Amino acid sequence: MVIVDEVIIEKLKLLGLREYEARIYATLVVLGPSKASEIAKESEVPRPRVYDVLKELHKKGFVDISEGNPTYFRAVEPEKVIASLRDKYLKSSEEVIIKLKSYQKEQREEWMPVWSLQGEWNIKSKVEDLADRAKKELIIAFVDGKLALKFKKAFEKVKHRGLDVKILLLEKNKRYLNALNRFGEARCIQLEKILDRESEDFREVLAEALFSNKTPYNVKGIFVRDGEESILIYEEGGILKGLIITIPFIPMFQRKMMLHFIEKSKEKS
Template sequence: MREEEIIEKLQKLGLTKYESLAYITLLKLGPSKATDITKESGIPHTRVYDVLSSLHRKGFVDVMQGSPRLYKPVNPEVVLEKMKDEIVQDIESLKAAFLDLYREVHGEELPEIWTIQGFDNTLERAEYVIRSAKHEVLINTPFEFLNLLKKEIKGRKDVVFVIVSNFDDVPEWLNGDNIILARSGGAPWLMASWIIGDIDYALFFGALPQDKRREKFYSFWAKSPRIIQNYMHWFYTIYFDNSEVIKPLGYEELPKPLSLVNIRTLITVLKFAGLPRKAEIAGRMIDTKEPVTLDGDIVDYEYTPLTANVTFKYNGKELKVGGIGSYFEDVEGEKFILLD
């Protein structure tokens, strides 16, 4: 990375141009006198002491007392990790504050579905879905759009991907053990795209735009477990189940425990993993709504367009466990953790 790019990124983190120059100079020189920093960086002598004092307050520089006084750069990993933690905490605080502000004004929760305008904004939301997922990501989209998500997908080895696209060949970056790939039959419904992360976020849009219409492009963004659960059902029954699996999950190579939140994703994984499987299931009893956590073995499953459940051996008896919204089964499962 060029020095100009580093300075630009440091400025985004709150450093001034002179502070960025001084810190980079110290990384090059090691512990140095202010006059040496001025000579190497070009920072005016009248400004350098103020700049170094500010870097010290911000945690980028340690001051070594003596004659002459020396300035030492703090390890970049240490200072940047500290900044990252502080930024994440600030963002979480702001999210809570914004939600509270919205409730005060409108007396209700934020809407469950938003309209997103602009292709670039849609791409940013799709990347966010992948970055924020904790368990699984479901994607149905033309390869043209899937290829734009390459960096985000390659960066996530800790979630399960189920991806449907109009593949010709499988590119190397989609060969991870945590990825299931299915080739669509080229049906018109492939024109609709879904990117779903856990039951937290979902993005939906239609045909991809021509360049001249990128700013007039619209997509829909949902943040509602009730809605997203339906999206997941449609993803499997309309798209995945009508496609050809061309790359299975490398289940044995994946680290355990493996956590999932959708019953159809669980059963899809079990088709590759085989049965029985030791598991822990968190959810609620259908009859009493009492929260339960069950340890036992998944010994069977049922999977049709209308029903999806697993048979779970627990304390010498068998229970039927479905997903969120279940009412025929014994247990409404909210999280499924495969242990072996």
């Protein structure tokens, strides 16, 4: 039996093929020219459906037919099929964006102080938007340097505009620190030195409240724009999430906290 990777089937479906179309096309790529009975057996698509699916694939230009007794079918070259699916997908995407935009009513001017985010691509996009809106500075703190570098596009945006960029790395890792220094002033202070202390300084109390592992969520990083808006990135149940915060005093406190520890890091060096 032909074994077709399920990941391939799912990706073909994402590009617009139906389940049976994806299975039959992928099977034909592996088999080469074949009879419908062979395709049914190897693809595990119910035999009564195979002819209809093959005809649909032929109509789309993805399968060629050699009429005869028996009739043979062959897959059109994958690079051509994938290019066709991709072009159709992109065209449909653009049409949907235009159509949805045309449906949008005038936005209501309501102040929503906190928005919850999920999905790494969405969080990265929102951070890039934040970087675009920065007027003077972007202050950043990250527990994990590897995760911080996933946001390098946002760092590049503010660096390109000549804004003040300060980055606090809460782990001792020279490689990540050097990489982050390309985007602005990067400093390092170990997280343990923040958490394992008793202090009445509100900045250190805030840091302990944010980065303590005693809560169900695990803060990974913070971006603060001009002391007016912040995005807090955290992990909960193994899922990366985020909070956009525009309540005025919270981004201001977060900024003061991060600048405090950036100065502390200078004392250590």
